Amino acid sequence: MSEEEELNITVAVRCRGRNEKEVKAKSSVVVAVPDITGTNEVSVNTTGDTGITAQINSKTYTVDRVFGPSADQSLIFKVIAEPLFQDFIKGYNCTVLVYGMTSTGKTYTMTGDERLYDGELSEGAGIIPRVLFKLFDALDAHNDDYMIKCSFIELYNEELKDLLDETPDSSMPKKLRIFDSVTNLNSSRSSSRNSSPKPPEGNNTTAKRRVRANAIYKPSRSPIAKSTLSSELNSAIHIQNLQEFHIMDAKEGIRLLQRGLRHRQVASTKMNDVSSRSHTIFTIMLYRKCNGESFRVSKMNLVDLAGSENISRSGAQNQRAKEAGSINQSLLTLGRVINSLADKSAHIPFRESKLTRLLQDSLGGNTKTALIATISPAKINSEETSSTLEYATKAKNIKNKPQVGSFIMKDVLVKNVTAELVKIRSDLLATKSKDGIYMSQENYKELTNELENYKTEVQECKRAIERLSTQNGLISKEKRITNEVNESQKLKIKKLSNNIEFLYDKIDRQHRNEQELSNVVQELMRALRTMQNSLKVYEDQGLRFQTEMERVLYENIGSFKHSLLNEIEKLKGTGEESFDIDANVDSLSKELNRIYDFINTSTIEICQKFINKVSEQTPNYLQDIRTQVESITKVVGSYSSDLMMHLSSISEEYNHLKDYLNEHFFKNNFQDALDVHVDRTYHQLKVSANSIFLKLREMMNEELETNKEIMMQSLKNAASEVVAKEMGLLDPVKQAWESSLENINECDKLNSGFEKDIGNVVGEVFQRINKGRLSSEIAISEANSDLSRFQGAFQALQSNDVIPDSMGGIKRKHDMLKLKVQDSASYIEAATQKFSEIDKSIQGLLNLQTVSQPQNESRIEGLLEQLDGRPLKPLGPSGKTPMRITQGCITNSDQLSLPRKRAYSISPIRELDGNRKASSPLKRKVAVDNENVPFTSQKIE
Ligand SMILES: Nc1ncnc2c1ncn2[C@@H]1O[C@H](COP(=O)(O)OP(=O)(O)OP(=O)(O)O)[C@@H](O)[C@H]1O
Structure with a gap:
C-alpha cells in the first residue's frame, strides 16, 4: 500500500443474541445475520412481519463484515482488530471504534472480560486485553527495542478525565485540555487540518529530531513527566496534563486498564444494568526501533463509545438524561462528521464536540480505522438498530490516508528518559537520606494538616459509628419486632384476604339471589x-x-x-175470546x-x-x-x-193463577194434574x-x-x-x-x-x-x-223431556179447558137467552101481578120452586151476575130435552128491581149438553 493511498474505514457489524430482557419481552428477532460470520449484508425488518412480506419490508445494509450471535471474541479480534494491530506494530496509527446503542455489546467487544486467570486471558477477553497480550508477544518475538506507554481517557458530559490519574481526591486533579498540535515531527505528512496553536507546554517539541533508542532501555513504571513525550509526537491532537504510563508487559497494561475501568462512569439504566455513560479511549503508544538511531512512533486508539440510545427509551432521568443528552450530542456531531466525510464536504465539523476532535485523526485522517457497529436482534430495538446501521454504512464511505507514524531519534528519547530518570533518582535519594521519607516542608505541613483533619474526621467517624451502631442495634431490634409484627400481619392479611375473597363470593351469590328474587x-x-x-x-x-x-x-x-x-x-171477560x-x-x-x-x-x-x-x-x-x-x-x-x-x-x-183457576174454574180433577x-x-x-x-x-x-x-x-x-x-x-x-x-x-x-x-x-x-x-x-x-x-x-x-212433556200436557189440558170454556160460554150464552126469556116471563108475570097480585105471586113462586128451589141472591156492586159453575147432572131429564150427561148448574144472581122483593128468590135449573148447546128452558107457567 502506497503511503498516500486512500483507504476506506473498515466497518463491521456485530449482532448479539437476544438478551434476557428481550426474551422476557417476547420481542421477536427482526435482524437477519449469519450465525457466526460469512456475509457482508445485514437486513432489518422493522415491521416485524414474517414470510414474503418480511423480505419486502426488510432493509438491507452492506458493510465489510457481519458477525452473528455465535461469533466469539477471538474471531472479532482476529478478523477486525488483528489486521490493524499488525499495521500498528508496523508504525501506523490505528483506531478501533465500537459504536451502537446501549447493551448491544460495545464494552463487551472492546474490553470484555479483562481479568487474568493464571496469568492468561479468558475466552471473553475483548480487543484491548488481546491487543496488549498480542503486542508484547509480537515485539518479544522480533526481539526489537521498543518502549510502550498507555493512557486512558474518558469523555463524560463533554469533560475529559484521565482515568489513570491517582491524585488523591483532596487535591484537585489537573484538568485535561485538548490542543491541536502544529509541531508535527513529520510536517510533510501532517494533516492540513492541524493548524491549531501550539500547546503552552510543548516547548520540547523540536522538529524532526531522530532519536535512537537504546535497546536495553527499560522505562520506569512511574508516569513520565506530563506532556513531555506527548508533545513530541506527530499527533495532531495534544492533551495537556494527560498521564502516560510505561508498561513492561501485558499484565501491567491489563492492570492499567482495570484501574481506568474502575474510574469509569457507569450506571444502571433500564436497558443495561452496567451501562457505560461515557466515551473512553485507551491509547497504546509504541516506540519501536526501526533503523539505527530512530524509533518509529505509532499509536493505537481503542475507542468505546457511549450508547447511542434514545433518551426516553433508556429511561434516563435528570443526571442520566443530561448524560444521554450530551452523549447524543457528541454522537450527533460524530454522525455529522461521518456524513460530511462521506459526502466529501469542504467543512468537516470536528471542532463541534470534544469527541470528534479526539477522533479527528482517526476519521478521514492518516489513521487506519475500523468501526464495529454493535446491534441487537430484537424487534423492540429495531429503530436504534436501523439508525446504527445507517451510521455504519455511511462511515464505510469515509476514506483515510493511512501513513506510517513519525520517528523519534534515540538520543532525544534517551535524553528525555534520562532526565526523567534523574529526577526520579534524586527524589529517591532525598527520600533515603531522610529516613525513607522525603517531602518538602510545604508538603509535609500540608500532609500534617491533612492528617490532623483525618484524625479529627476519624474520631468523628468513630463517634458517628458508635452512635450509628447503637442506633443500628435499636433499629435491628425494632426491625426484628417489626418483622415479627409484619409476619403476623401478613398472616392476618392473608387470612383477611381469604375472608374478603370468601365474602366477595358471598356477595356475588347474594347479588345473584337478589337478582333472581327481583326477577x-x-x-x-x-x-x-x-x-x-x-x-x-x-x-x-x-x-x-x-x-x-x-x-x-x-x-x-x-x-x-x-x-x-x-x-x-x-x-174473566165474556169468554168469547179464546186466549x-x-x-x-x-x-x-x-x-x-x-x-x-x-x-x-x-x-x-x-x-x-x-x-x-x-x-x-x-x-x-x-x-x-x-x-x-x-x-x-x-x-x-x-x-x-x-x-x-x-x-x-x-x-x-x-x-x-192456580188459586184463581182453582177457585173459579177448576173444580175437577184436571186441576191436580195441572198442579x-x-x-x-x-x-x-x-x-x-x-x-x-x-x-x-x-x-x-x-x-x-x-x-x-x-x-x-x-x-x-x-x-x-x-x-x-x-x-x-x-x-x-x-x-x-x-x-x-x-x-x-x-x-x-x-x-x-x-x-x-x-x-x-x-x-x-x-x-x-x-x-x-x-x-x-x-x-x-x-x-x-x-x-x-x-x-x-x-x-x-237440555235433554230433559219432562219440561216439554209437561208443557205438552199443560197444552193439552189447556185445549180441553178451552173447549170446556167455550162450551161454558155457549152455555152461558144460552142460559143468558133463557134468562132473558125468563126475565121476560117474569116481567110478564110482574105486570100480571098488578092485576091479580096474590094469584100471580103464588104462581111465580111456584114457578121459581119449579126452576131451582133456591132463593135469589141480591146483585153485586158491579151489576154483573156472578156465576158459579157446579159440576153435576141434570136430575130432571124429562123437563129438558138434553142428553143425560155432565151438567153444570149456573146460578146467576141478579139484582132485583127495586120493586122486586129481596126475599123472593128465583130459582132455575139448567141442563147443559157438553158437545152441543141445545138449550131448552122450562116454560114458566
Ligand atoms: N456478543 C455477545 N456475546 C455475549 N454477551 C454479550 C454480547 N454482547 C453483549 N453481551 C452482554 O450484554 C451485556 C451488555 O453489554 P455491554 O455492557 O457490553 O453493552 P454496551 O453496548 O457497552 O452498553 P452501554 O452503552 O450501556 O455501556 C453484557 O452483560 C455483555 O456481557
Missing part, C-alpha cells in the same frame, strides 16, 4: 297485572252476564206474567232454552277463561283470584238470590237453576278453599321478607366490611346467619310454590271435572 317479584307483578286485567274482564263479563240474565228474566217473566194476566182477564197459551208457553220454553243456552255458554266461557288463566299464570296470583272470585261469587250469589226471587215471583204468579205439572216444571226449573248456581258457587268456593292461604300471600310474604332481609342485611354488611376489616368476621357471622335464613326462606318459598302449584293443578283438574259435570248438568237440563 321473581317482577314476574309476580307482571302476573298480578295480567290477573288484574283478566279479572277486570271477568268482572265486565260477569256484569254483562248478570245484566243480560236480569234483562232476559225480567223480560220473560214480565211478558209471561203479562200474557198470563191477559189470559186471565180474557177468561192463546200456546204461544206463551212456546215463548216461555224458548226463552228458558235461550236462558239455559246463555247461562251455559257464558258459564262455560267464564269457566274456560278462568281455567285457562289459572293454567297460564303461576299459582302465585291465586290470592288475587280469590278476591276476584269472591266478588264474582257475591255477584253470582246476589244474582242467584235475584233469580230465586224472580222464580219465586213466577211461582207466586203461578200460584195466583202437578206446574209444580214439577217449576221445581225442575228451580232445581236446575239452583244446581247451576250451586255448582258454580261450589266450584268457585272449592277453588278458593283449595288455594286459600297457600299461594299469593305466602309467596308475596316470602318474597318481600327475603328482599327486606336481603336489603336490610346486605347494606350494613357491606358498609361494615368496607369501613373496617375487623367487622369482616362479624359480617361473616351475620352473613352465615343470613345465608341460613335465606336458605330456609327460599326453601320454604320453593316448598310453598311447589305446594301451591300442586294445589293449583289439583284445583284446575277439579275445576275441569266440575266444568264437565256442569256441562253434563246442562246437557241433562
Whole structure:
C-alpha cells in the first residue's frame, strides 16, 4: 500500500443474541445475520412481519463484515482488530471504534472480560486485553527495542478525565485540555487540518529530531513527566496534563486498564444494568526501533463509545438524561462528521464536540480505522438498530490516508528518559537520606494538616459509628419486632384476604339471589297485572252476564206474567175470546232454552277463561283470584238470590193463577194434574237453576278453599321478607366490611346467619310454590271435572223431556179447558137467552101481578120452586151476575130435552128491581149438553 493511498474505514457489524430482557419481552428477532460470520449484508425488518412480506419490508445494509450471535471474541479480534494491530506494530496509527446503542455489546467487544486467570486471558477477553497480550508477544518475538506507554481517557458530559490519574481526591486533579498540535515531527505528512496553536507546554517539541533508542532501555513504571513525550509526537491532537504510563508487559497494561475501568462512569439504566455513560479511549503508544538511531512512533486508539440510545427509551432521568443528552450530542456531531466525510464536504465539523476532535485523526485522517457497529436482534430495538446501521454504512464511505507514524531519534528519547530518570533518582535519594521519607516542608505541613483533619474526621467517624451502631442495634431490634409484627400481619392479611375473597363470593351469590328474587317479584307483578286485567274482564263479563240474565228474566217473566194476566182477564171477560197459551208457553220454553243456552255458554266461557288463566299464570296470583272470585261469587250469589226471587215471583204468579183457576174454574180433577205439572216444571226449573248456581258457587268456593292461604300471600310474604332481609342485611354488611376489616368476621357471622335464613326462606318459598302449584293443578283438574259435570248438568237440563212433556200436557189440558170454556160460554150464552126469556116471563108475570097480585105471586113462586128451589141472591156492586159453575147432572131429564150427561148448574144472581122483593128468590135449573148447546128452558107457567 502506497503511503498516500486512500483507504476506506473498515466497518463491521456485530449482532448479539437476544438478551434476557428481550426474551422476557417476547420481542421477536427482526435482524437477519449469519450465525457466526460469512456475509457482508445485514437486513432489518422493522415491521416485524414474517414470510414474503418480511423480505419486502426488510432493509438491507452492506458493510465489510457481519458477525452473528455465535461469533466469539477471538474471531472479532482476529478478523477486525488483528489486521490493524499488525499495521500498528508496523508504525501506523490505528483506531478501533465500537459504536451502537446501549447493551448491544460495545464494552463487551472492546474490553470484555479483562481479568487474568493464571496469568492468561479468558475466552471473553475483548480487543484491548488481546491487543496488549498480542503486542508484547509480537515485539518479544522480533526481539526489537521498543518502549510502550498507555493512557486512558474518558469523555463524560463533554469533560475529559484521565482515568489513570491517582491524585488523591483532596487535591484537585489537573484538568485535561485538548490542543491541536502544529509541531508535527513529520510536517510533510501532517494533516492540513492541524493548524491549531501550539500547546503552552510543548516547548520540547523540536522538529524532526531522530532519536535512537537504546535497546536495553527499560522505562520506569512511574508516569513520565506530563506532556513531555506527548508533545513530541506527530499527533495532531495534544492533551495537556494527560498521564502516560510505561508498561513492561501485558499484565501491567491489563492492570492499567482495570484501574481506568474502575474510574469509569457507569450506571444502571433500564436497558443495561452496567451501562457505560461515557466515551473512553485507551491509547497504546509504541516506540519501536526501526533503523539505527530512530524509533518509529505509532499509536493505537481503542475507542468505546457511549450508547447511542434514545433518551426516553433508556429511561434516563435528570443526571442520566443530561448524560444521554450530551452523549447524543457528541454522537450527533460524530454522525455529522461521518456524513460530511462521506459526502466529501469542504467543512468537516470536528471542532463541534470534544469527541470528534479526539477522533479527528482517526476519521478521514492518516489513521487506519475500523468501526464495529454493535446491534441487537430484537424487534423492540429495531429503530436504534436501523439508525446504527445507517451510521455504519455511511462511515464505510469515509476514506483515510493511512501513513506510517513519525520517528523519534534515540538520543532525544534517551535524553528525555534520562532526565526523567534523574529526577526520579534524586527524589529517591532525598527520600533515603531522610529516613525513607522525603517531602518538602510545604508538603509535609500540608500532609500534617491533612492528617490532623483525618484524625479529627476519624474520631468523628468513630463517634458517628458508635452512635450509628447503637442506633443500628435499636433499629435491628425494632426491625426484628417489626418483622415479627409484619409476619403476623401478613398472616392476618392473608387470612383477611381469604375472608374478603370468601365474602366477595358471598356477595356475588347474594347479588345473584337478589337478582333472581327481583326477577321473581317482577314476574309476580307482571302476573298480578295480567290477573288484574283478566279479572277486570271477568268482572265486565260477569256484569254483562248478570245484566243480560236480569234483562232476559225480567223480560220473560214480565211478558209471561203479562200474557198470563191477559189470559186471565180474557177468561174473566165474556169468554168469547179464546186466549192463546200456546204461544206463551212456546215463548216461555224458548226463552228458558235461550236462558239455559246463555247461562251455559257464558258459564262455560267464564269457566274456560278462568281455567285457562289459572293454567297460564303461576299459582302465585291465586290470592288475587280469590278476591276476584269472591266478588264474582257475591255477584253470582246476589244474582242467584235475584233469580230465586224472580222464580219465586213466577211461582207466586203461578200460584195466583192456580188459586184463581182453582177457585173459579177448576173444580175437577184436571186441576191436580195441572198442579202437578206446574209444580214439577217449576221445581225442575228451580232445581236446575239452583244446581247451576250451586255448582258454580261450589266450584268457585272449592277453588278458593283449595288455594286459600297457600299461594299469593305466602309467596308475596316470602318474597318481600327475603328482599327486606336481603336489603336490610346486605347494606350494613357491606358498609361494615368496607369501613373496617375487623367487622369482616362479624359480617361473616351475620352473613352465615343470613345465608341460613335465606336458605330456609327460599326453601320454604320453593316448598310453598311447589305446594301451591300442586294445589293449583289439583284445583284446575277439579275445576275441569266440575266444568264437565256442569256441562253434563246442562246437557241433562237440555235433554230433559219432562219440561216439554209437561208443557205438552199443560197444552193439552189447556185445549180441553178451552173447549170446556167455550162450551161454558155457549152455555152461558144460552142460559143468558133463557134468562132473558125468563126475565121476560117474569116481567110478564110482574105486570100480571098488578092485576091479580096474590094469584100471580103464588104462581111465580111456584114457578121459581119449579126452576131451582133456591132463593135469589141480591146483585153485586158491579151489576154483573156472578156465576158459579157446579159440576153435576141434570136430575130432571124429562123437563129438558138434553142428553143425560155432565151438567153444570149456573146460578146467576141478579139484582132485583127495586120493586122486586129481596126475599123472593128465583130459582132455575139448567141442563147443559157438553158437545152441543141445545138449550131448552122450562116454560114458566
Ligand atoms: N456478543 C455477545 N456475546 C455475549 N454477551 C454479550 C454480547 N454482547 C453483549 N453481551 C452482554 O450484554 C451485556 C451488555 O453489554 P455491554 O455492557 O457490553 O453493552 P454496551 O453496548 O457497552 O452498553 P452501554 O452503552 O450501556 O455501556 C453484557 O452483560 C455483555 O456481557
